[in-house]
Amino acid sequence: MATEVGPTPVKAPASGGTPIHHGPKGVGEDNKILSQAKWATWLLAPTIIALGIVIVYPIISAIVMSFQKDAGLDPATGLFTAGGPAGIQNYVNWLGQQCAAPGGGTVACPPGTLGAQFWSATQTTFIFTIITVTLETILGFWMAMIMARTFKGRSLVRAAVLVPWAIPTAVTAQLWLFIFDFQGIANKMFNTSILWTGSEWPAKWAVIIADTWKTTPFMALLILAGLQMIPAEVYEAAKVDGASAWQRFRMITLPLVKPALMVAVLFRTLDALRMFDLPYILTGGANNTTTLSILVINQIRQGFNSAAALSTITFIIIFIVAFIFVRFLGANVVEQSGATGKGKK
Amino acid sequence: MKAKLTATAALMMAGVLSLSACGGNTSSTTAGGGDAAGNLDGRGPITYVQGKDNTGAIRPLIEKWNAAHPDEKVALKEQTDQPDQQHDDLVQHFQAKDPNYDVMSVDLVWTAEFAAKGWLQPLKDKMAIDTAGTLPSTVEGASYNDTLYTAPQHSDGGILYYRTDLVPTPPKTWDEMMEMCSIAKENNIGCYSGQFKQYEGLTVNASEAINSAGGSVLGDDGKPNLDTPEAKEGLNNLVDAFKNGNIPAEAITYQEEESRRAFQEGKLLFHRNWPYLYNLATTEGSSKVKDVLGMTALPGKDGPGASSLGGHNVGVSVYSENKATALDFLKFMTSEETQRFYATQGSLAPVLSSLYDDAELVKKLPYLPVLKTSIENAVPRPVTPFYPAVTQAIQENSYAALKGEKSAEQALADMQKSIETAGAGS
Incomplete structure (x- = not known):
């Protein structure tokens, strides 16, 4: 970090109070750099300590806990x-x-334990992620294309689109719970009597619909930002060359918006893999809508240490997905400049 | 340059290490960490912790106490109104051995867990309280391993509501009720519903069905006891009612409020719910059952059924430094006067048997006589330190049975096994 400062153009100014002024007087260029570096260290230290406390410590602590057994009951005293x-x-x-067996050792977890739900929860989490992110990308793209045009009332549309995103997820979930009530609007409108939260696929679709409704605006805005980076001249040139609308979309819009699009998809995917509030409130995790996050929360109440193991597993799963995105699909979050060339090899 | 980086890294590590040092104390849960014998004579200011007060009763009560005890004032700490969050808040403070959480309101189903962790002061010897006039089932729910750990304060039991315009004499048994379902069919409404969504309410309803048929979830030794014909009959009562339509199919999505709405809209003949329904069903403008609301005890096998018990108790933390004051306050909070105040002010059902026969109170809360029968016959939800795992096992398996995904027999066998693994621990 400090090395990049290089030979500093800043000469010790006449006014007092600047950091450099505190350095020993009459020293050479080297010492000045050194004292600047020292100063930089002190300035960065609070951030690094804060990061250590809020990121490194909890992760290490969780990993340490995950190698501990949960508290057990001492049969003699009835105490943990x-x-x-x-x-x-x-x-x-x-x-x-x-799961732990009564006589010691382990048995296959019987239905009704959290342990029996690990793989089904993993599967559910991925089903939700794949379907919601796909839907949100398509709908978001479409909404972004509309918003990118110039028309009367455009700012109103942009503001309106943001409404679902602005509502807290827990409130959204409660709203959709009313909508999917047996006597709710969904059944009234379509004149059906589906038990939305009471059977497997309707429950899954209820979650997917609610999530898509809520997070499509987020996708739309990120994609819109990407669309607005494309200069109008490129389209004009393509038109002059006689490219059809479809060709313009495929050859110009898609490749140029790709960096923004991949970042948006990456964010949404990571977000969807952690999905918690919607299924928790809509179905309570019944009907195979338990996601990994719900499983972790439920497990916390039954034993911290094995919950720590589960959250570490979840962390690794999400990390792998993020890695695949960045490494192979060219989602480039950090350096914007090199984004276009990557991932095409 | 390297030196700088090392310094920074060292700083960071120091921060992390000092944190993990203090984290180590809290994350490794050792039981009996508190000194149950200490501070028994301590007097001084204390704190009382409970969930958000919706009754408006707690502040006047504490003001009254503080006026009478200027040297032993009680400060109120309100938590959120979500039971799960209240539970987690208490757990965190207990783990930190916080002496500032002296007296707390403890939900019935947390009692065993907190007691087994060694966090609650046993109410015996010097800390003993008198429970002579208290309804026995509430005392049972406040105890763990035959020791009283909390003082019952207010209780809650299920009531069977019915339509007096359609049902001349209320049913006493489940079979009688099912026979009366023909009335519902003639009137083209649903017959019966409780709460059958997969959540805590399903544990309540499923245990009621099992207990009412003479079964029990846990035996006296705390081990699961579901492999019995009685338990099977109980669960099958619900399964069959779902199958033949006596319980409408949509009831599988009902929590308290959904089912209450259905009943108030006149769509149900019989309805199991808590006492809170009474006030709403008799006063809400949209209620169609305002003038035809009947109440009776839950139906059982040969007589009144066994309701699941709800309610809150008051406990003292082992980490409190002023346990003598805490005990006095606990007695004050569970006194007859306080319970009467709670009943009139907040519609919370008392635990003292005498108050249920009090003419003045009954006039104000007409459901009290029925509720008394309900609570007298009530069975606390399984008293176990592994309650979260037990309720999970009951919910998931009975839900599958009600939906017809597995037989009642299979569901009970799975419940049995799940609860066994929960208790097996590590």
Whole structure:
């Protein structure tokens, strides 16, 4: 960091109070750089400490906890005792869906335990992610194309589109719960009597519909930002060359908007993999709508340490997905400049 | 340059290490960390912790106490109105051995967990309280391993509401009620509903069905006891009613409010709900059952059924430094006077048997006699330190049975196994 400062153009100014002034007087250029670097270190330290406290510490702490057994009941006193080290048992239990057996050892988790839901929750999480992100990308793109045009009342449309995104998710979930009520609007409008939250696929679609409604505006805005980066001249040139609307979309809009689009898809995917509030409020996780996050929260109430193992597993899953996106699909979050060339090899 | 980076890294590590050092104390849960024998004579200011007060009763009560005890004032700490968050807040403060959480309102189903963690002061010897006039089922719900850990304060039980215009004499047993479903069919409405969405309310309803048929979720030894003909009959009562339409199919999505709305709109003949329904159903303008609202005890096998017990108790933290004051305040909070105040002010059902026969109170809360029968026959929801796992097992498996995805027999077998693994611990 400090090396990049290089030979500084800043000469010690006459006015007092600047950091450089505090350095020893009459020193050479080297010392000045050094004192600047020292100063930079002090300036950066609070941020690094803050990051350490809010990011590094919880992650390490969770990983340490995940290698501990959960507190067990001492049959003699009826009191809980600390579990002690567990090795990788917590991880083995989750991945193999094993539960503690009454006589010691483990058995396959019976239905009705959280352990029995790991793989189905993983599957559900990915189903939700794939379907919602696909729908949101298509609809968001379409909304962005509309918003990118110049027409009367455009700012009104842009503001209106933002409304679902502005509503807190928990409130959204409660609204959709009313809509999907047996006597709710959804059934009244289509004259159906579907038990939306009471059977598997309707429950899944209820979650998907609510999530799409809520987060499409987010996609639309990110894509809109990308669309507005494309200069109008490019389109004009293409028109002059006789490109059809479809060709213009495919050959100009898509490649040029791709960096913004990939970032939007990456954000939404990571977000969707953590989905919690919507299914938790709409269905309580019934009918196979339990996501990994819901499973973690439920497990916390039954035992911290194995919840820590589960959240570490979830973390790794999300990390792998993010890695695949960045490495192979060319989602370039950090350096905007090199974005277009990547991932095409 | 390297030196700078190392310095920064060292700083960062120091921060992390000092944090993990203090984190170590809280994350490793050792039981019995508190000193149950200490501070028994301590007197001084204390704090009372409870969820958000919706009754408007707690502030006047505390003012009254503070006026009488200027040296032992009570400060009120209100949590959110979400039970899960209240639970987690208490757990965090207990883990931190916080001496500033002296007295707290404890939901019935948390009692065993907190007691087994060694966080609640056992109410015995010097800390003993008198429970002579208290309804026995509420005392049972406040105890763990035969020791009283909390003082019952207010209770809650299920009531069977029915339509007096359609049902001349209310049913006493489940079978009688099912026979009366022909009335519902003639009038083209649903017959019966409780709460059957997969959530805590389903645990309440499923345990009621099992207990009412003579079964029980946990045996006296705290081990699951679901592999019995009685439990099977109980769960099958609900399964069959769903199958033959006596319970309308949409009831699988009902929580309290959805089911109350259906009943108030005149779409149900019989309805199981809590006492709170009474006020709303008799006063809300949209209610179609205003003048035809009947109440009776839940139907059982041969007589009144076994309601699941709800309610809150008052407990003292083992980490409190002023336990003598805490005990006095606990007695004050569970006194007859306070319970009467809660009943009139906040419609919270008392736990003292005598108050249920009090003419003045009954006039104000007409459901009290029925509720008394309900609570007298009530069975606390499974008293176990593994309650979260137990309720999960009951909810998920009974939900599958009600939807016809597995037989009642299979559902009970799975419940049994799930609860066994929860208790097996590590």
